[in-house]
Amino acid sequence: MENILEVNDLHISFDTYGGEVKAVRGVSFNLKKGETLAIVGESGSGKSVTTRAIARLIPNPPGRIKEGEILFEGKDLTKLKEKQMQQIRGKEISTIFQDPMTSLNPTMKIGTQIMEGLIKHQKMSRSEAKSRTVELLDLVGLPNAKERVDQYPHQFSGGQRQRVVIAIALACNPKILIADEPTTALDVTIQAQILELMKDIQKKTESSIIFITHDLGVVANVADRVAVMYAGKIVEIGTVDEIFYNPKHPYTWGLIGSMPTLDNTEESLVAIPGSPPDMLNPPKGDAFAPRNEYALEIDFEMDPPMFQVSDTHYAATWLLHENAPKIEPPASVKRRMKGMASGMIANSDQGGEQS
Amino acid sequence: MSQKLLEVKNLKQHFKTGRRSVVKAVDGISFDIYKGETFGLVGESGCGKSTTGRTIIRLYEATDGDVIFNGINVHDKKSKSHLKEFNQKMQMIFQDPYASLNPRMTVLDIIAEGLDVHGLVKNEKERKKRVEDLLEQVGLNKEHANRYPHEFSGGQRQRIGIARALAVDPEFIIADEPISALDVSIQAQVVNLLKDLQEQYDLTYLFIAHDLSMVKYISDRIGVMYFGKLVELADSDELYKNPVHPYTKSLLSAIPLPDPDYERTRNRIVYDPNQHDTTEEPELREISPNHWVLCTTKEFEAYKQELK
Numbered sequence: 001m002e003n004i005l006e007v008n009d010l011h012i013s014f015d016t017y018g019g020e021v022k023a024v025r026g027v028s029f030n031l032k033k034g035e036t037l038a039i040v041g042e043s044g045s046g047k048s049v050t051t052r053a054i055a056r057l058i059p060n061p062p063g064r065i066k067e068g069e070i071l072f073e074g075k076d077l078t079k080l081k082e083k084q085m086q087q088i089r090g091k092e093i094s095t096i097f098q099d100p101m102t103s104l105n106p107t108m109k110i111g112t113q114i115m116e117g118l119i120k121h122q123k124m125s126r127s128e129a130k131s132r133t134v135e136l137l138d139l140v141g142l143p144n145a146k147e148r149v150d151q152y153p154h155q156f157s158g159g160q161r162q163r164v165v166i167a168i169a170l171a172c173n174p175k176i177l178i179a180d181e182p183t184t185a186l187d188v189t190i191q192a193q194i195l196e197l198m199k200d201i202q203k204k205t206e207s208s209i210i211f212i213t214h215d216l217g218v219v220a221n222v223a224d225r226v227a228v229m230y231a232g233k234i235v236e237i238g239t240v241d242e243i244f245y246n247p248k249h250p251y252t253w254g255l256i257g258s259m260p261t262l263d264n265t266e267e268s269l270v271a272i273p274g275s276p277p278d279m280l281n282p283p284k285g286d287a288f289a290p291r292n293e294y295a296l297e298i299d300f301e302m303d304p305p306m307f308q309v310s311d312t313h314y315a316a317t318w319l320l321h322e323n324a325p326k327i328e329p330p331a332s333v334k335r336r337m338k339g340m341a342s343g344m345i346a347n348s349d350q351g352g353e354q355s
Numbered sequence: 356m357s358q359k360l361l362e363v364k365n366l367k368q369h370f371k372t373g374r375r376s377v378v379k380a381v382d383g384i385s386f387d388i389y390k391g392e393t394f395g396l397v398g399e400s401g402c403g404k405s406t407t408g409r410t411i412i413r414l415y416e417a418t419d420g421d422v423i424f425n426g427i428n429v430h431d432k433k434s435k436s437h438l439k440e441f442n443q444k445m446q447m448i449f450q451d452p453y454a455s456l457n458p459r460m461t462v463l464d465i466i467a468e469g470l471d472v473h474g475l476v477k478n479e480k481e482r483k484k485r486v487e488d489l490l491e492q493v494g495l496n497k498e499h500a501n502r503y504p505h506e507f508s509g510g511q512r513q514r515i516g517i518a519r520a521l522a523v524d525p526e527f528i529i530a531d532e533p534i535s536a537l538d539v540s541i542q543a544q545v546v547n548l549l550k551d552l553q554e555q556y557d558l559t560y561l562f563i564a565h566d567l568s569m570v571k572y573i574s575d576r577i578g579v580m581y582f583g584k585l586v587e588l589a590d591s592d593e594l595y596k597n598p599v600h601p602y603t604k605s606l607l608s609a610i611p612l613p614d615p616d617y618e619r620t621r622n623r624i625v626y627d628p629n630q631h632d633t634t635e636e637p638e639l640r641e642i643s644p645n646h647w648v649l650c651t652t653k654e655f656e657a658y659k660q661e662l663k
């Protein structure tokens with residue numbers, strides 16, 4: 001499959017009173033047509049900044065792209081003028097933001113907000129745009145679309161608003177959809193609906209999705225590939241099976257270990273100790289080393305390069321170096337790696353008959 | 356089982372939203388919480404779980420029903436000193452660690468506010484010492500006492516909120532979605548902290564959340580709420596192994612688990628509130644020992660068949 005997006009060695013910094021905050025420090029990945037790439041990591045790991053840079057939504061000043069390129073269909077987005085970017089943003093690349101309560105304009109009717117993009121990018125007339133809007137609302141599963149286009153955001157529930165935000169993002173059939181924690185603010189049942197909806201739409205429109213989240217359950221559900229970010233870098237990237245069943249980086253172990261499973265309650269959760277580093281002064285060597293119980297001496301001196309595990313699986317940890325001691329992931333993580341949810345599967349089978 | 360610490364009996368909380376319209380946020384729920392246990396309350400937003408917590412701690416006056424804490428009715432008229440005593444025994448940890456700390460107060464003053472109100476410390480030195488001890492207890496440094504909330508991350512702020520609740524030596528803590536605003540790795544830290552503190556101080560928790568896997572992890576018993584009513588109540592293992600009420604089933608089937616193979620085959624069950632038998636008013640019935648389900652007599656028989 002061809003790459004629709006390539007990000008090479010991206011560096012992004014913010015200038016603050018305290019100094020330069022290096023939010024993204026050399027991120028490279030690619031996105032194929034029709035696939036879903038999930039980016040996971042803690043807040044402050046640079047996942048949102050990376051994707052905002054792709055949509056060129058980083059305010060400058062204080063933010064700036066210091067180095068690197070973002071190739072969308074061969075064009076380097078970092079070099080485009082704002083005018084040119086406006087032709088792409090919302091049309092070719094669009095974003096679904098996290099909080100549906102604040103990403104809609106409360107003083108504008110839902111319909112008008114969806115039509116904006118259609119009129120601007122597709123050069124539709126108002127009446128054409130309106131009928132397309134009704135189609136879009138049907139597509140995202142809002143009942144009574146015809147009446148609802150003339151309503152205001154406060155008349156919608158959280159899940160419905162997120163559907164409207166998705167409709168806005170989809171209005172121009174974007175090639176890349178960036179979903180920045182689209183379900184974090186929603187209830188589980190609504191979340192399940194929205195995820196199903198997004199997968200459904202992806203099948204129909206063949207768009208590529210970059211999905212940012214910190215919920216590994218959601219990642220397992222939507223992603224084809226997963227990139228794990230820590231302190232402004234991708235520390236591990238691979239297919240969803242590789243990341244969940246054969247994780248190599250201690251940080252990924254920590255993330256997986258800190259999620260409770262449904263079939264055990266005895267042991268305590270494997271929390272990652274400490275908190276993320278201050279990006280004003282990123283530590284020397286591997287930024288994760290101070291929180292890493294498997295850290296080697298070299299981790300405090302030199303940043304590990306990306307080691308290749310398989311054709312699609314890479315991890316940046318010295319543990320993969322040929323001279324490193326062989327370390328197995330902690331038992332609790334290993335157990336999760338195989339048949340983690342077997343207890344639950346039996347349950348859902350039972351229920352499946354009823355639905 | 357050990358003694359009852361809290362009894363909630365037919366609790367109702369109705370809000371008037373207009374001259375004629377009434378929102379029945381909590382509509383007649385009953386449950387008991389035993390000493391030393393963690394009782395989880397789950398449900399979607401708007402189901403009344405937070406309102407229940409807030410009514411129990413008397414942030415709202417109940418419309419009807421009783422909350423009995425240590426044998427004393429919480430909503431009875433009380434003298435000031437009685438009320439104070441009650442406030443000391445029951446504390447709350449709030450959801451949003453950004454909104455629940457006063458940005459203009461130092462951490463020292465935030466945590467010591469309860470100490471001052473209840474007169475638990477004699478002088479400035481003792482006050483400072485107590486706060487520093489509390490900070491270390493929740494995994495912060497004592498140097499943090501003179502800082503302001505904006506200098507802390509979400510997880511650290513939640514720890515401050517926990518220290519504030521602990522300050523007055525409570526018996527019972529209502530934790531209203533204490534971790535939903537935090538990152539996964541930090542969530543685990545805070546949950547482990549809550550568990551440790553529970554052991555250390557023999558605390559009883561009411562843990563309100565919508566993240567079912569976390570609730571399962573921390574709770575001994577779980578109540579599932581839907582539209583102001585308790586629809587199912589059971590030991591947490593039992594609830595996850597043998598969910599009976601269709602709403603519980605649908606809720607459980609919606610949890611995404613960090614396991615790609617499972618996710619590919621997951622079968623989501625859709626709950627249709629119209630599927631219920633409407634010939635009589637449903638009530639909570641015990642379907643197996645300590646496992647209660649809201650149902651009518653007809654449904655009760657059907658559920659029983661299903662469990663076999």
